[in-house]
Amino acid sequence: MKYISSQDTDFKAQLTALQAFETAQDPQVDAAVAAICADVQKRGDAAVIEYTNRFDHTQAQSMADLTLSQADLAAAFARLPADVQSALQTAAKRIESYHQHQKQQSWQYEDENGTLLGQQISALDRVGIYVPGGKAAYPSSVMMNAMPAHVAGVKEIIMVVPMPNGERNDIVLGAAYVAGVTQVFTIGGAQAVAALAYGTESIVQVDKITGPGNAYVAAAKRRVFGVVGIDMVAGPSEILVIADGTTPAKWVAMDLFSQSEHDEIAQAILITTDANYASEVEAQMQTLMKEMPRKAIIEASLANRGAIIQVQNLDEACEIANYLAPEHLELSVANPQEWAPKIRHAGAIFMGQYTSESLGDYCAGPNHVLPTSRTARFASPLGVYDFQKRSSLIQVSAEGAKQLGQIASILAHGEGLTAHACAAELRME
Ligand SMILES: NC(=O)c1ccc[n+]([C@@H]2O[C@H](COP(=O)([O-])OP(=O)(O)OC[C@H]3O[C@@H](n4cnc5c(N)ncnc54)[C@H](O)[C@@H]3O)[C@@H](O)[C@H]2O)c1
Numbered sequence: 001m002k003y004i005s006s007q008d009t010d011f012k013a014q015l016t017a018l019q020a021f022e023t024a025q026d027p028q029v030d031a032a033v034a035a036i037c038a039d040v041q042k043r044g045d046a047a048v049i050e051y052t053n054r055f056d057h058t059q060a061q062s063m064a065d066l067t068l069s070q071a072d073l074a075a076a077f078a079r080l081p082a083d084v085q086s087a088l089q090t091a092a093k094r095i096e097s098y099h100q101h102q103k104q105q106s107w108q109y110e111d112e113n114g115t116l117l118g119q120q121i122s123a124l125d126r127v128g129i130y131v132p133g134g135k136a137a138y139p140s141s142v143m144m145n146a147m148p149a150h151v152a153g154v155k156e157i158i159m160v161v162p163m164p165n166g167e168r169n170d171i172v173l174g175a176a177y178v179a180g181v182t183q184v185f186t187i188g189g190a191q192a193v194a195a196l197a198y199g200t201e202s203i204v205q206v207d208k209i210t211g212p213g214n215a216y217v218a219a220a221k222r223r224v225f226g227v228v229g230i231d232m233v234a235g236p237s238e239i240l241v242i243a244d245g246t247t248p249a250k251w252v253a254m255d256l257f258s259q260s261e262h263d264e265i266a267q268a269i270l271i272t273t274d275a276n277y278a279s280e281v282e283a284q285m286q287t288l289m290k291e292m293p294r295k296a297i298i299e300a301s302l303a304n305r306g307a308i309i310q311v312q313n314l315d316e317a318c319e320i321a322n323y324l325a326p327e328h329l330e331l332s333v334a335n336p337q338e339w340a341p342k343i344r345h346a347g348a349i350f351m352g353q354y355t356s357e358s359l360g361d362y363c364a365g366p367n368h369v370l371p372t373s374r375t376a377r378f379a380s381p382l383g384v385y386d387f388q389k390r391s392s393l394i395q396v397s398a399e400g401a402k403q404l405g406q407i408a409s410i411l412a413h414g415e416g417l418t419a420h421a422c423a424a425e426l427r428m429e
């Protein structure tokens with residue numbers, strides 16, 4: 001793990017170097033994804049089956065081998081132990097309740113000439129949700145994608161999830177059952193994204209694709225944007241902990257591990273005002289590391305992109321956090337309510353020593369699909385608003401046709417668009 005101090009003369013350059021990692025735009029990944037997408041568009045199911053067998057080491061003969069029905073999902077749920085069933089149901093309820101608050105409503109108002117103006121909200125008809133499955137299985141990501149779609153009123157939710165070696169994961173499928181997913185295809189990577197975007201003989205084209213994934217998934221989503229909508233281009237997981245030394249060092253060490261264990265290119269950063277505390281956290285990491293089943297991934301992630309940053313004070317820490325715009329920010333400080341308003345750029349803010357980021361990953365309620373790679377500067381968590389869209393409403397009164405017609409006519413003539421002007425003028429007579 002790198003040690004950086006805000007007093008280093010090349011501090012800015014070191015901070016920039018920490019961010020210089022954008023695999024979604026790796027030209028080699030992009031070229032491979034371009035070829036896969038074009039092939040799926042051309043050959044449909046046959047290409048999807050071939051790529052799935054190649055990359056996920058499956059032996060599918062037809063799409064039927066990669067397709068699950070509602071009955072399959074129900075059966076997977078029924079096979080789960082009672083405590084897992086109940087955890088899934090409770091998490092789903094909490095996620096649903098939180099997202100109910102995000103629902104947008106249609107609105108209208110009447111202006112001074114009796115013209116009605118407004119905005120009508122509609123749900124998307126059919127969405128594709130990508131659930132990652134290469135290096136780990138993510139039942140929580142099933143719920144984080146499907147629940148807001150449900151709350152928005154989406155009728156058809158088509159889920160894709162790779163299942164390496166054809167091993168079906170009952171918790172992932174049980175989560176799909178609880179979250180009311182319509183249909184599941186056990187496919188992943190660029191081939192799954194392309195299949196959802198273009199449609200194949202067996203997979204119906206969707207209107208929008210949401211959900212995180214690796215560099216191949218991210219590059220494919222970037223590529224199909226325009227044919228379908230996408231939520232965002234998500235990169236590897238990130239956590240930034242701002243600590244004032246009041247949280248037990250062991251807790252913070254484990255919080256850093258919790259995101260490192262996702263991926264060798266995930267990022268975990270600690271910013272602290274206290275050099276002794278930084279050493280304590282590092283010592284805890286060394287001890288805890290031995291027990292970690294995903295030790296190799298954590299070590300690689302920390303070596304590749306991890307850092308401990310020593311700062312002068314918490315104001316400076318917040319400024320750096322705003323520059324880094326992390327996916328997850330833990331404000332592990334004595335008075336988080338005082339510091340949270342200073343954070344402008346973060347996907348999600350976890351406040352106080354009891355709020356481990358991992359609770360947000362599973363069951364606190366807010367969405368865990370969050371902007372990464374500094375995109376929190378302009379992007380927001382996945383939410384109900386990603387599954388709703390807006391249409392403008394205009395109903396002009398006779399009086400409005402006269403008043404607005406005059407303005408429109410002048411402006412249309414100014415643009416040299418006579419038919420536009422006439423359409424307005426005809427209604428003024
Ligand atoms: N932001 C979030 O909410 C969130 C949630 C869970 C996971 N994640 C992240 O998602 C990522 C998941 O990645 P993953 O790899 O485990 O699963 P994944 O499902 O994203 O990718 C697996 C697929 O990648 C494709 N692939 C792998 N190697 C390939 C190659 N050489 N050529 C072409 N295609 C290839 C295969 O088709 C495979 O099915 C991780 O970075 C993790 O941190 C993010």
Ligand SMILES: N[C@H](CO)Cc1c[nH]c[nH+]1
Pocket residue numbers: 138140141236237238259327361368369370
């Ligand atoms: N932390 C991930 C988002 O970056 C989400 C997740 C799912 N399961 C565990 N974690």
Ligand SMILES: [Zn+2]
Pocket residue numbers: 237258259262358361
């Ligand atoms: Zn996580």
